[in-house]
Amino acid sequence: MNFDDTPEEAAFRAEVRAWLDANAPRQYLEALQTSGFGNMNIGDADPMAVSKAWQKKKAEAGWACLHWPKEYGGRGATPIQRVIWQQEEGAYGALGGIFIIGHGMCGPTMMAFASEEQKRRYLPPLAAGEEIWCQLFSEPAGGSDLAGLRTKAEKATDGSGDWIINGQKIWTSGAHYSDMAILITRTDPTVPKHKGLTMFFLSMKSPGIEIRPIKQANGQSGFNEVFFNDVRIPDAQRLGAVGDGWKVSLTTLMNERLSIGSGMSTGFPELFDLCCRLETPDGLAIDDRAVRSKLATWAIRTTGLKYNGFRSLSAISRGETPGPENSIGKLVAGPTMQEIATFALDLQAQAGVINDPELAAANARFQAMLLRSPATRVEGGTDEILRNIIAERVLGLPADVRVDKDVPFNKIPTSGRG
Amino acid sequence: MNFEFSDEQKELKAQARRFLDAKCPTTAARAVLEGPQSYDAELWKGLAEMGFLGVVIPEEYGGLGLGYLEQCVIAEEMGRAIAPVPFSSSVFLATEFLLAAGSAGQKSAWLPKLAAGEAIGTFAQVEGVGAVSPKAIQARFEGGKVNGTKRVVADGDIADFAVVAVRTASGQDARGVSLALVDLKGPGVTRTVVETIDPTRSHADITFDGATAELLGAAGEGWSLISQVFDRAAVLTAFEQIGGADRALEMARDYALDRMAFGRPIGSFQAIKHMLADMYVSATLARSNGYYGAWALSTGAAELPEAAASSRVAATQAFQHCAKNNIQVHGGMGFTWAFDCHLFYRRSNLLALNLGSLSQWEDALIERMRARNTAA
Helix, strand or coil: CECCCCHHHHHHHHHHHHHHHHHCCHHHHHHHHCCCCCCCCCCCCCHHHHHHHHHHHHHHCCCCCCCCCHHHCCCCCCHHHHHHHHHHHHHHHHHHHHHHHHHHHHHHHHHHHCCHHHHHHHHHHHHCCCCCEEEECCECCECCCHHHCCCEEEECCCCCCCEEEEEEEEEEECHHHCCEEEEEEECCCCCEHHHCEEEEEEECCCCCEEEEECCCCCCCCCEEEEEEEEEEECHHHEECCCCCHHHHHHHHHHHHHHCCCCCCCCCHHHHHHHHHHCEECCEEHHHCHHHHHHHHHHHHHHHHHHHHHHHHHHHHHCCCCCCHHHHHHHHHHHHHHHHHHHHHHHHCHHHHHCCCCCCCHHHHHHHHHHHHHHHHCCCCCCHHHHHHHHHHHHCCCCCCCCCCCCCEHHHCCCCCCC | CECCCCHHHHHHHHHHHHHHHHHCCHHHHHHHHHCCCCCCHHHHHHHHHHCHHHCCCCHHHCCCCCCHHHHHHHHHHHHHCCCCCCHHHHHHHHHHHHHHHCCHHHHHHHHHHHHHCCCCEEEECCCCCCCCCHHHCCCEEECCEEEEEEEEEECCCCCCEEEEEEECCCCCCHHHEEEEEEECCCCCEEEEEECCCCCCCCEEEEEEEEEEEEECCCCCCHHHHHHHHHHHHHHHHHHHHHHHHHHHHHHHHHHHHHCEECCEEHHHCHHHHHHHHHHHHHHHHHHHHHHHHHHHHHHCCCCHHHHHHHHHHHHHHHHHHHHHHHHHHHHHHHHCCCCCHHHHHHHHHHHCCECECHHHHHHHHHHHHHHHHHHC
C-alpha cells in the first residue's frame, strides 16, 4: 500500500511537468490560486480568450483531451495518464472549465454515434477549444425524470428529411458562448417515454434558437434557458437511430461519471483555517470543544473522500473502470459544503450576515458558499437521485416502481392535482 | 498509485473469512451472551492455530512476523464475525505494549504465550467515570507492588496478565504515570465480573492489594506509551468496526430484499433505499479513512496520530450508524432477542467507548490537525 507512481507513471509525470514548466501561462497562476468560491480569477484579462489560448496551446502539443484517439485531437493516453495530467495541471485546470461539458460529455457521444466524417470535422476543434459545445438535456418538465422531456422533433413536411425542433430546454451551462450542442428530443409521443426519444447535434447559431440567461437564487447567472422555434436540423446530424435517444444519452451520462478528476471540495480546509484565526469572547474558535467536535465530522468526510479518490485512482491504475460507487463524491461534498457554510456564518454571529467581500470575514467566501451550495445538491443528479443510484446499482436494491413505464407518453398525467 | 491491500493480504483476509464463517457464526456470540462462559475458548484455540493471534509478533517469539496491513485485514474479519474472544485486549493492546516497551525478559515471558493463545493479556486503565486524564490514574506502584482498583477492564476476568496504568510519583501530572506488568494469577488480585451493554465481551473490576508487579518501560513514560499504543489500537479497532459496519449493512440490505410490505419488497421504498445508501456512505468513508490509518501504521509515517484519529472517528460513526439503522430496517423484528441485530448494536456501542469516547477522539483529531498546521 503506497501512493507511489509506477515507473511508467513517474516517467509520464516527469514529461508532463517538463512541458508545463516551459509552457504554462505562469502570469495567471497566482490569481488562479486565489480564486474565490465559484469564480475563476485571472485579474483583468478576458477569461474566454485566456482559456481558449491555453487550450489551443495544449492541443498543439498533444495535451488536450488526452484520452481521445490522436486522429480526433487527443493523445490516446491511458486513464491514469489523464489523471496524472490533471494533478500536474493543478490550478491551470480552472482555465478548462468552459470546455468540461464538451470534452466530458458531448465529445464521447459524438465519438460513439457520429459518422467518421463528422468526427474528423468536429472533434479536433472541440479538443482544441476552437469550438465550445453544450448539452441540451434538462427541461422544465424533465429534470431528475429526464425521459419526461417534451421538446418535439418532427419530420419537415417539405420532403427534405430535415427535422423541425420546437420546445424549451433549461439549466444549459454555457449555452450563451457555445458554438455547438447535442440535443435530446421527443420524436414519438405515442410510445412509452423512454422509447420515443432521439438525439441530434446542431449549431447553436441555427435560426430559431433563443437563449436567455437564468438569474439564479444567489444572483449569479451560470445557466440558460434555450428556446427552439422551428429550428431545422438535417437528418445527417442525428446521433443513433430514431427512438434510440435514451440509449445514446446513457453513453453521455456514463462519461460524466468517468471524469472523477480532482474530487469535490467540501470547504473544510477553509473552515479549519477560519476557526484557527477567528477570535471569540472565549479565545479562538478552535479552542472551543464544541467547535472541534463539529469540525471532526467534516474532517473525516473530507479525508474520506480524498482517500476514496485515491482508491479509485488505484483501480484506474490497475486498468479498472470506475463504477456507480463514485456517486458518493457529490453526495457527501454537497451537503457538507452547505453545513460548513452555515456553521461558518454561525461562528460570526450577527456579523455573519455581511456579504460584502471588503467587510466580511474570509472575504465573504462562506456567504458565497452558503448561497451557492443549494445548487451543488441538485445539479448533475440530486442527492436523492444519487442515493437511488447507490441503492440500486451498488447495493442491488429493486428499481423504483415506475407507474409511467408502459404508458404512452401522451397519456401520462401532467398535473399532480388531477 | 497503489492505495490498496496486496493480493497476498486479500488472500489472508479470505482465509480469515472462511475460518470465521465456519467457526464463528453469530451463534458463537449468542452462546457467550446467553451462557455462563466469558468467551469462546474453542474459537480462541482455533485462532491461535491459524496464527492469527501473533500476526505482528516476530518469529523469534513464536509469531508470524508479518506487518500491520496483515493485522488490519484480520481485524476487519474479526469485527465482521463479532467474535466473542479477547482479541482486542490481547492482540491490539497487551501485545502492542510489550512490543513498544517490553524488556527482553518480558517479551520472552509473554509474547510466545500470547501468539500461541496460551495466555490472554489486557490493559487496565480506568478508575472512574469520564475521560481518563493523568490525574485520574491513582493506583500506586511502590516497591514492586501495585495497590488500587481498576474498573471495567476488558477481559479482566479471564486475562492471565495485565498492563496496568499506575502512579509512580506523587502528584497528578503525566510525568508520574507509568506502566506495570502484573500477573493476574498471583496473590493480591481480586476480580469481579461487571455487567456491560455487550456481554459477548466480558469485563471485570480488578482490585490490586499489594499484587506483585514490575515496570513495563521506564518510570514516567506511561502516559506517552499509552498514547502511542492507543493510536495503533485505534487503527486496528477501526478495521474491526469497519467489518462490523459492513456486516450490519449487508444484513439490512438482505432483509430489505426479502421482507414484503404493501405488496412490494421494503427495499423498493425510497425511505429504506436512502437509509441504506447513507449507511453505505458512512461505511465507505470509514473504509477509506481506515486505509489512510493502515498506511500510516504500516509505514510508521509521521501522520499516524492524525490518521489514527481520522480512522477512529470515521469507523466509530459508521459502525454505530449502520448498527442502529440495521435495527430500523428490520422494524419490530430487529428489536427481538432472537434476531442478531442487537448483537451488532451492542458491539458497535462497546467499540465506540473501549479506547476512549468518540468525543475524545474528535477532539484529538482536530488538536492534531492544528498541531500539524502550526508546525507547517
